[in-house]
Amino acid sequence: MESSVALPGCLLAATLLSLVVLGAESTRTRRESDGDEDRGQRRWRLAETVAVAVAFGFVGLVGILVWNALLISVARGVAGADSTLQRTVVLQVSNGLGTVTGAVLYLHYAERGWEYFDLRRPTRLDVGYGLAGLVVIGGTFVAVDAAMRVFGIEGAAHGTSDLLAEAANPALLTGVFVVTSVLVIGPGEELLYRNVVQKSLYDEFSRPVSVVLASVVFAAVHFSAYADGTPLQVLTSLTVVFALSLTLGAVYERTDNVLVPAAVHGLFNASQFALIAASETDVLAAVLLP
Numbered sequence: 001m002e003s004s005v006a007l008p009g010c011l012l013a014a015t016l017l018s019l020v021v022l023g024a025e026s027t028r029t030r031r032e033s034d035g036d037e038d039r040g041q042r043r044w045r046l047a048e049t050v051a052v053a054v055a056f057g058f059v060g061l062v063g064i065l066v067w068n069a070l071l072i073s074v075a076r077g078v079a080g081a082d083s084t085l086q087r088t089v090v091l092q093v094s095n096g097l098g099t100v101t102g103a104v105l106y107l108h109y110a111e112r113g114w115e116y117f118d119l120r121r122p123t124r125l126d127v128g129y130g131l132a133g134l135v136v137i138g139g140t141f142v143a144v145d146a147a148m149r150v151f152g153i154e155g156a157a158h159g160t161s162d163l164l165a166e167a168a169n170p171a172l173l174t175g176v177f178v179v180t181s182v183l184v185i186g187p188g189e190e191l192l193y194r195n196v197v198q199k200s201l202y203d204e205f206s207r208p209v210s211v212v213l214a215s216v217v218f219a220a221v222h223f224s225a226y227a228d229g230t231p232l233q234v235l236t237s238l239t240v241v242f243a244l245s246l247t248l249g250a251v252y253e254r255t256d257n258v259l260v261p262a263a264v265h266g267l268f269n270a271s272q273f274a275l276i277a278a279s280e281t282d283v284l285a286a287v288l289l290p
Contacts, residue, residue, distance in 0.1 A: 049204040050213065053197045056106045057217035060192045061224075063105075064098030085169070088176055096184035099192040106196045118195055118258045126255045133251040133264040137244050138271075144240050153236055177273040186266025187259075193218045193245075194252040194261050211249035218245040244268075 071090045079086060107116060122130070148154070198214035205213065219242035226237045248261040255261075 046204050049201060052109075053200050053213065054217055056102055056109075056200075057193060057197050057214075057221055059105060060099040060102030060189075061221045062098075063101040064094050067097040067101070068094035085173055085176065088173055089180075092176065092180035092184055096180075096188035099188035103192045103196045106192075106200070110200070116195075116199075117191065118199075118252075118256050120257055120259070122255075122257055122260055126257050126260050129251050129254050130260045130264055133247055133261065134267060137247040137264060137268050140243055140247060141240075141268075144243065148236065154233055174273050178270040181269035181273065182263075182266035185269060186264075187262040189218075190248065190252070190258050190262040190265055193221075194249060195258040198249055198252060207253050211246060211253055215242050215245035215249055218242070 068091060071094055072087075075086055075090055103117070106112075107114070110116075193214055197217055198210050201210035201213055219238045222238065222241050223234070226234045229237065248265055251264055252258060252261040
């Protein structure tokens with residue numbers, strides 16, 4: 001599906017799902033309100049907070065597309081011939097630059113300083129949460145994969161499967177995916193979707209609700225990666241992404257240190273690529289977090 005169709009579709013899906021949770025949260029906060037604040041103003045503030053979070057989630061996606069177009073032009077001008085390896089490196093780097101760009105633009109929009117980014121050396125407790133997150137996200141993946149097999153449900157193939165199939169040197173390409181997952185994809189996506197999208201929701205929502213809303217946005221922006229599948233396959237894959245994102249959101253919520261979910265995200269992706277290379281099958285690629 002072309003990005004011109006996928007982007008509005010993703011935005012609509014994220015908005016509708018977010019509004020469902022928004023309604024539940026609005027009901028709860030109305031019950032807890034002391035009556036001093038106008039309910040209409042409260043609802044408007046809640047809606048505005050969700051809208052900003054969703055918008056910047058998709059700003060990151062647009063940023064990826066822009067950086068990808070720019071870097072492809074540069075790469076072709078320098079290297080000349082196009083190759084699967086070249087496209088992969090450009091795509092991975094664009095992903096990191098696009099999400100970081102979205103995060104930085106949020107700082108400008110919200111008039112916040114660099115200290116808004118929760119970047120600090122992880123403590124022993126942070127490491128513990130990170131290890132627990134890896135166990136949970138891995139267990140969730142295995143459990144969901146097993147359930148899908150039992151019920152005969154297939155997820156949509158991730159776009160990276162095609163790149164691996166086209167590669168002249170799959171081992172080298174897998175190495176690129178592994179390295180960039182840890183150093184680029186994990187840090188970039190977590191900075192935007194956890195440290196910006198999720199954290200910005202803390203202003204008006206409880207932390208658990210913020211984790212859920214941010215995970216809805218995170219799953220929605222991955223729509224284009226699975227868009228070649230059937231509607232059921234796409235829905236299945238995005239549901240898995242949503243479930244895995246809940247773990248990443250919970251790890252960030254517990255640590256308030258974006259480096260921890262970034263490490264969990266990157267290592268999980270890297271392990272998936274390593275398994276694909278070892279087994280020479282694309283089955284696991286159906287639910288990769290790009």
